Amino acid sequence: MEILTVNSKDTLKFNPQLFGLWIGMASIVMLFGALTSAYIVKQGASNWFNIKVPSIFYISTGIIIVSSITLHFASVSYTKSLESIYKILLGATFILGLVFFVLQYKGWNMLFESGVDLKSNVAGSFFYLITGAHALHLFGGMGALVATIINAFVLRFGNDDKRKTRLEMLVHYWHFMGILWIYLLGFILFIK
Amino acid sequence: MASVETLTREDVLIKEQGFNDHFHDHHHGDKYQTGFLGHYVFSMDHKVIARQFLITGIFWAVVGAAMSIIFRLQLGFPEESMAWLKPLLGKWIEVTDGVGKLSPEFYYALVTMHGTILVFFVLTAGLSGTFSNLLIPLQLGARDMASPFLNMLSYWFFFMAGMVMLYSLFISTGPFSGGWTAYPPLSALPQASQGSGSGMTLWLVSLTLFVVSVLLGGINYITTVLNLRTKGMSLFRMPLTIWAFFVTAVIGVLSFPVLASGFFMLIFDRSLGTSFFLNEIFIGGQALDRVGGSAILYQHLFWFLGHPEVYIIILPAMGIVSEVLSVHARKPIFGYTAMILSILAIAFLSFIVWAHHMFMSGVNPFISNFFVVFTLIIAVPSAIKVFNWITTLYGGNIRLNTAMLYAIGFISMFISGGLTGIFLGNSAIDIQLHDTYFVVAHFHIVMGVAAFFGMFAGIYHWYPKMYSRFMDETLGKVHFWLTMVGAYLVFWPMHYIGMAGVPRRYYSFDTFDAFKHFDTLNKFITIAAIIVFIGQLIFVVNFFYSIWKGKKMTTQNPYGATTLEWTTPIEPIHGNWPGNLPTVHRWAYDYNKDEREFVTQVEPAKEGEVVDH
Numbered sequence: 001m002e003i004l005t006v007n008s009k010d011t012l013k014f015n016p017q018l019f020g021l022w023i024g025m026a027s028i029v030m031l032f033g034a035l036t037s038a039y040i041v042k043q044g045a046s047n048w049f050n051i052k053v054p055s056i057f058y059i060s061t062g063i064i065i066v067s068s069i070t071l072h073f074a075s076v077s078y079t080k081s082l083e084s085i086y087k088i089l090l091g092a093t094f095i096l097g098l099v100f101f102v103l104q105y106k107g108w109n110m111l112f113e114s115g116v117d118l119k120s121n122v123a124g125s126f127f128y129l130i131t132g133a134h135a136l137h138l139f140g141g142m143g144a145l146v147a148t149i150i151n152a153f154v155l156r157f158g159n160d161d162k163r164k165t166r167l168e169m170l171v172h173y174w175h176f177m178g179i180l181w182i183y184l185l186g187f188i189l190f191i192k
Numbered sequence: 193m194a195s196v197e198t199l200t201r202e203d204v205l206i207k208e209q210g211f212n213d214h215f216h217d218h219h220h221g222d223k224y225q226t227g228f229l230g231h232y233v234f235s236m237d238h239k240v241i242a243r244q245f246l247i248t249g250i251f252w253a254v255v256g257a258a259m260s261i262i263f264r265l266q267l268g269f270p271e272e273s274m275a276w277l278k279p280l281l282g283k284w285i286e287v288t289d290g291v292g293k294l295s296p297e298f299y300y301a302l303v304t305m306h307g308t309i310l311v312f313f314v315l316t317a318g319l320s321g322t323f324s325n326l327l328i329p330l331q332l333g334a335r336d337m338a339s340p341f342l343n344m345l346s347y348w349f350f351f352m353a354g355m356v357m358l359y360s361l362f363i364s365t366g367p368f369s370g371g372w373t374a375y376p377p378l379s380a381l382p383q384a385s386q387g388s389g390s391g392m393t394l395w396l397v398s399l400t401l402f403v404v405s406v407l408l409g410g411i412n413y414i415t416t417v418l419n420l421r422t423k424g425m426s427l428f429r430m431p432l433t434i435w436a437f438f439v440t441a442v443i444g445v446l447s448f449p450v451l452a453s454g455f456f457m458l459i460f461d462r463s464l465g466t467s468f469f470l471n472e473i474f475i476g477g478q479a480l481d482r483v484g485g486s487a488i489l490y491q492h493l494f495w496f497l498g499h500p501e502v503y504i505i506i507l508p509a510m511g512i513v514s515e516v517l518s519v520h521a522r523k524p525i526f527g528y529t530a531m532i533l534s535i536l537a538i539a540f541l542s543f544i545v546w547a548h549h550m551f552m553s554g555v556n557p558f559i560s561n562f563f564v565v566f567t568l569i570i571a572v573p574s575a576i577k578v579f580n581w582i583t584t585l586y587g588g589n590i591r592l593n594t595a596m597l598y599a600i601g602f603i604s605m606f607i608s609g610g611l612t613g614i615f616l617g618n619s620a621i622d623i624q625l626h627d628t629y630f631v632v633a634h635f636h637i638v639m640g641v642a643a644f645f646g647m648f649a650g651i652y653h654w655y656p657k658m659y660s661r662f663m664d665e666t667l668g669k670v671h672f673w674l675t676m677v678g679a680y681l682v683f684w685p686m687h688y689i690g691m692a693g694v695p696r697r698y699y700s701f702d703t704f705d706a707f708k709h710f711d712t713l714n715k716f717i718t719i720a721a722i723i724v725f726i727g728q729l730i731f732v733v734n735f736f737y738s739i740w741k742g743k744k745m746t747t748q749n750p751y752g753a754t755t756l757e758w759t760t761p762i763e764p765i766h767g768n769w770p771g772n773l774p775t776v777h778r779w780a781y782d783y784n785k786d787e788r789e790f791v792t793q794v795e796p797a798k799e800g801e802v803v804d805h
């Protein structure tokens with residue numbers, strides 16, 4: 001994908017691709033903002049019961065935080081041209097990402113077994129919808145991560161601008177997904 | 193490249209003062225212009241993509257308008273046989289004893305499709321898709337969009353959205369029929385009506401694809417405006433068109449995801465059995481076990497997009513009109529900064545007025561007050577813009593060509609329709625007016641017709657930049673007067689019908705004594721609508737005829753305009769400028785300045801000259 005740039009003092013000093021990603025993230029914020037506002041509106045109405053969030057979701061929160069840290073240091077080692085550490089940390093992030101998905105899945109199952117299904121109460125519907133939508137967005141991040149890993153192992157290691165930008169985009173998006181998850185979980189736990 | 197003799201003053205200025213971005217050092221051209229497919233189909237050139245958006249938009253406009261003629265026939269001539277439409281509509285015309293009746297179910301489907309198509313496919317994609325693509329790079333001095341690839345995807349997602357919707361017209365249960373706003377329960381329960389089944393599923397698929405298209409396009413427009421302006425093109429030197437497209441894209445990127453969230457919940461309700469929007473519903477006397485949801489919640493989500501959406505439609509038209517007025521009045525736009533601030537104010541306010549569509553849905557009247565206040569405040573920036581347009585015209589050396597006529601017509605429509613908005617914005621008056629033809633009249637004039645006028649102004653004005661030829665002026669003027677007069681004849685009477693309380697979207701009024709006496713007026717409206725429709729065919733013919741046979745463009749800058757698109761070669765090239773990129777030295781509206789009729793943006797400032805406003 002080709003990106004055009006102009007170097008002129010009047011324009012933003014921001015990489016256009018990264019900037020585009022930020023706009024995309026703003027629209028994702030609006031998406032989840034809408035879902036959580038709808039949650040508040042609905043909660044104010046009758047027929048709402050509070051669900052007990054299975055504690056496995058705290059573990060998955062820990063995992064996603066750790067994955068952000070590993071990815072952060074992967075990016076640091078890339079800048080410092082520490083190729084093997086870079087590869088290892090990328091791989092670690094990937095595994096942590098997988099673990100996160102598995103834990104979420106387990107969490108949904110546990111919630112289901114405790115009697116909260118998708119249909120019977122809107123509180124449950126919201127829980128599955130919101131956490132599911134988050135998982136879907138993180139899945140996109142996993143796709144980018146896999147592409148980065150393939151590049152890391154197939155291409156010769158090099159520190160060119162294009163790859164650097166791509167890595168930076170991945171890092172920003174991944175952190176964003178982590179922060180989003182913490183917001184969503186906190187929201188569900190504390191808005192009662 | 194132009195030979196030395198034909199170099200214009202601007203060519204020379206760009207050559208001497210412009211800057212070399214080394215664009216032509218490597219061959220971009222080969223990569224995306226090889227062969228027919230690369231050039232016309234999967235093109236990544238913003239000028240080609242703009243034309244794709246436009247022509248697809250024209251297609252949908254014809255389809256959507258034809259639908260309105262069919263349902264207008266039902267409203268104007270409910271007694272007449274529609275058997276002659278049977279070859280086109282098939283089983284949707286039920287013939288008994290030689291008399292053909294339009295099926296009521298299909299009438300609702302037509303109204304729904306008309307709204308959906310016009311609002312999303314024509315006035316969103318066809319308008320801002322076309323002109324943002326065409327003008328953002330050209331007027332900012334950029335080679336192309338920030339990401340030509342995403343730009344191409346944006347078009348193809350729009351295209352696919354259209355194909356899915358088109359397909360839904362032909363399925364046996366018919367397209368969705370619950371209104372363009374798709375309120376539950378009709379949209380949430382597949383068994384609620386014929387169109388609520390597969391028709392609604394396809395509607396959701398189509399509009400989800402459309403949301404993706406808008407987001408991809410919007411991300412690109414915003415990034416391009418902020419990152420790819422040429423040297424000297426500061427934000428406050430940008431033409432108002434670009435300001436309008438930019439703010440439109442911002443609104444789109446922030447409001448469409450909210451609609452998407454509503455769609456996801458609808459999809460869950462429809463196929464996974466949740467009850468986000470459903471509560472205690474009876475179908476055919478049977479109670480459903482779906483409880484706990486709220487239909488109003490959907491309305492909130494829909495209108496949180498829906499109201500900004502109407503500004504997504506009108507802002508690009510406003511930008512185009514500002515530009516066309518200034519060029520053809522040969523005067524600087526009046527109140528440039530005030531114009532920008534109004535655009536920003538309108539954009540901001542558009543996010544906090546959505547519940548004015550829900551005064552009658554049972555929202556708390558105290559909350560309504562809040563929305564009344566902000567709704568009425570929108571009139572302030574709107575009025576500022578109107579005053580500035582009129583003042584721009586005042587004392588101008590006006591060229592009354594088709595583009596200019598449409599720009600002036602836009603002002604008239606915007607005033608007429610904006611005033612009725614102030615009626616509707618009062619929650620007490622809205623008790624009488626809500627869901628009547630008064631609302632139909634309001635939004636068709638202020639949004640439908642006005643946005644079309646902006647679009648026409650833009651098409652007639654920038655046609656030479658799209659096809660290197662002009663559209664026919666005589667046909668253009670006939671088209672204008674038919675549309676201008678016809679549109680008022682169609683929509684003006686609807687105000688009276690609406691004040692009398694006639695509800696919108698009804699199939700027939702036979703059984704209502706209170707509304708029977710409007711039959712003559714309804715006939716009149718239908719006849720006017722048919723005439724306007726025929727008038728639009730003149731435009732379509734003119735448009736396609738002129739692509740091949742129109743008067744050729746012989747000079748680079750035929751209107752004597754100041755903006756950068758008129759410094760590019762007559763025959764468009766990839767990368768827009770053959771050599772250097774232009775450097776900008778002044779704002780976009782230096783008309784009739786220091787004895788010169790116009791001074792282009794590439795002209796360096798003289799000692800002590802004021803070049804910003």
Ligand code: HEM
Pocket residue numbers: 373502503505506548549567568570571574609610611612613614616617618622625626627631634635638639640
């Ligand atoms: C002075 C500014 C305006 C005010 C105060 C205003 C107010 C309103 C109100 C209160 C309604 C709801 C009426 C009802 O359903 O009972 C309405 C409907 C509508 N307005 Fe406006 N409006 C204004 C300008 C605009 C503009 C500029 C556009 C579009 C470009 C627009 C498009 C619409 C549409 C599409 C609807 C109807 C949607 C539907 O129910 O299908 N309005 N307006």
Ligand SMILES: [Cu+2]
Pocket residue numbers: 498499502545546548549
């Ligand atoms: Cu509104």
